[in-house]
Amino acid sequence: NIAFLQVEIKAKILPYSADTALQKLTQPFDIIYIDPPYDLSVSHLIEQLLTRNLLAPDGILFLEQRKKREDKPPSFSKLTFVSSRRFGEALLYQYG
Numbered sequence: 001n002i003a004f005l006q007v008e009i010k011a012k013i014l015p016y017s018a019d020t021a022l023q024k025l026t027q028p029f030d031i032i033y034i035d036p037p038y039d040l041s042v043s044h045l046i047e048q049l050l051t052r053n054l055l056a057p058d059g060i061l062f063l064e065q066r067k068k069r070e071d072k073p074p075s076f077s078k079l080t081f082v083s084s085r086r087f088g089e090a091l092l093y094q095y096g
Contacts, residue, residue, distance in 0.1 A: 016081040018045050028056040035064040043074065050078045 001010045008058055012029075014021040018036065022045065036042050042063070043082055061079060066087055073081045079095040086092075 002027075018042065021061055022052070025052070025054050028054055028059065030056045031062070032057050033061065033062045038060075039066060043076070046076050050076065059096075063093045063095070064071070064090050065093070067091045
């Protein structure tokens with residue numbers, strides 16, 4: 001996708017576990033996409049990301065999770081739920 005969109009210079013992929021990747025980040029990002037293994041809780045990682053101001057003030061955070069019965073989006077401090085989209089078994093939540 002990065003090559004298709006021709007944004008190689010602007011994009012950064014960190015092929016690490018989320019815990020390790022968070023330690024390597026030092027600047028805020030405009031878009032953060034979190035795609036953890038299904039059924040893995042990521043609340044503590046998102047709160048750490050927000051505490052360290054790694055999402056730019058007008059940034060967008062995407063979180064992919066398995067679709068569950070309640071379909072209620074997770075809530076996080078400092079983030080506003082924007083929308084969600086369903087893709088098969090997955091739900092993609094967007095926050096701003």
